[in-house]
Amino acid sequence: MKTSLAIPVEKTASSRLPQTDFSNLVFGKSISDHMFVADYINGEWTDFKIEPYAPLMLSPANATLHYGQSIFEGLKAYKNDQGEILVFRADANWSRMNESAERMCMPSIPEEIFMEGMMQLLELDKAWVPSGKGSSLYIRPFMFAMDDYIGVKPSEKYKFIIFTCPVGNYYSKPVSVKVETVFTRANEGGTGAAKTAGNYAASLYPARKAQKDGYDQLLWTDGKSHSKIEESGTMNVMFKINGKIITAPIDSGTILKGITRNSVIQLAKDWNQELEERFLTVSELETALKEGTLEEAFGTGTAATIAHIERINVNGKDYSLPSISSNSFSKKVLAELDGIKYGSIKDPHNWIIKV
Numbered sequence: 001m002k003t004s005l006a007i008p009v010e011k012t013a014s015s016r017l018p019q020t021d022f023s024n025l026v027f028g029k030s031i032s033d034h035m036f037v038a039d040y041i042n043g044e045w046t047d048f049k050i051e052p053y054a055p056l057m058l059s060p061a062n063a064t065l066h067y068g069q070s071i072f073e074g075l076k077a078y079k080n081d082q083g084e085i086l087v088f089r090a091d092a093n094w095s096r097m098n099e100s101a102e103r104m105c106m107p108s109i110p111e112e113i114f115m116e117g118m119m120q121l122l123e124l125d126k127a128w129v130p131s132g133k134g135s136s137l138y139i140r141p142f143m144f145a146m147d148d149y150i151g152v153k154p155s156e157k158y159k160f161i162i163f164t165c166p167v168g169n170y171y172s173k174p175v176s177v178k179v180e181t182v183f184t185r186a187n188e189g190g191t192g193a194a195k196t197a198g199n200y201a202a203s204l205y206p207a208r209k210a211q212k213d214g215y216d217q218l219l220w221t222d223g224k225s226h227s228k229i230e231e232s233g234t235m236n237v238m239f240k241i242n243g244k245i246i247t248a249p250i251d252s253g254t255i256l257k258g259i260t261r262n263s264v265i266q267l268a269k270d271w272n273q274e275l276e277e278r279f280l281t282v283s284e285l286e287t288a289l290k291e292g293t294l295e296e297a298f299g300t301g302t303a304a305t306i307a308h309i310e311r312i313n314v315n316g317k318d319y320s321l322p323s324i325s326s327n328s329f330s331k332k333v334l335a336e337l338d339g340i341k342y343g344s345i346k347d348p349h350n351w352i353i354k355v
């Protein structure tokens with residue numbers, strides 16, 4: 001990608017690369033040397049820079065800390081066999097970030113700042129992109145309020161930062177999930193479609209309860225009737241029943257518009273695989289599990305890509321899913337997405353941007 005935005009760079013005096021064990025990457029623990037920072041002051045984005053990754057100085061009255069005006073994105077860069085760095089669908093993350101910003105009364109971030117900041121950061125820290133199947137560089141752009149003011153109102157100042165983390169596989173084995181029918185992640189009219197901090201804070205308590213009972217994640221249901229499956233913690237979910245894939249629609253405003261979800265839907269279209277965007281009810285799911293017509297269930301998200309589900313708890317009862325065969329849709333779609341991301345197969349939808 002050609003770069004035009006002039007971004008001053010302050011390089012780290014001592015890279016943490018030598019101390020990083022690339023053969024044993026724990027998701028989100030290692031952070032690369034540099035970060036991109038921009039400030040929103042007096043109605044405009046200014047003071048772009050790339051500097052060593054370091055703690056921030058914040059006022060105790062910082063509005064984010066109290067009222068949670070904070071949004072984020074997550075995307076990945078991959079290394080191909082030639083050692084080039086490929087970024088997957090960054091334009092979609094940029095536009096989704098601006099949708100989150102609007103819902104949270106935050107300023108939008110111009111495409112040039114998002115893209116150039118990210119690309120120039122990736123160029124500088126390209127040695128941090130791991131090679132090898134399943135490994136990638138997780139990119140975390142985020143924006144938060146910077147006013148030092150203890151009243152509830154939209155902040156006037158904001159900070160936008162991008163940092164990156166080398167990561168391995170998020171879930172290395174199939175996951176167990178529980179259908180949640182007491183707690184709620186999102187309600188119509190709420191913030192479920194925004195990638196905003198508070199959604200995740202509110203999900204911790206029910207998720208921890210489920211983890212104590214031996215489940216990796218929850219399957220959230222709608223907040224009104226708890227009868228319709230919505231999504232999982234940081235993944236959208238898809239079910240294949242009687243040859244047809246079913247995934248929740250995204251127009252309710254309660255579901256995060258996953259880019260992996262969108263990519264899987266596109267591939268299903270390309271392959272003439274039947275797919276319905278509609279709510280699967282809990283009772284339909286229960287029936288399919290009882291009758292053995294649920295062929296596959298999987299989560300879709302940037303961190304996990306495709307997470308196979310092996311066990312589902314519905315209404316207090318555990319059901320095991322059939323093991324994933326090599327010709328299953330989820331295996332095929334994972335292989336296709338990996339092929340595109342690592343540059344080993346054609347990219348027919350122009351999803352890849354080269355650094």
Ligand SMILES: *Cc1c(COP(=O)(O)O)cnc(C)c1O
Binds near residue numbers: 233257258261303
């Ligand atoms: C980020 C996220 C997803 C997945 O979105 P991708 O763009 O595919 O990574 C799904 N659900 C929630 C709640 C999320 O935060």
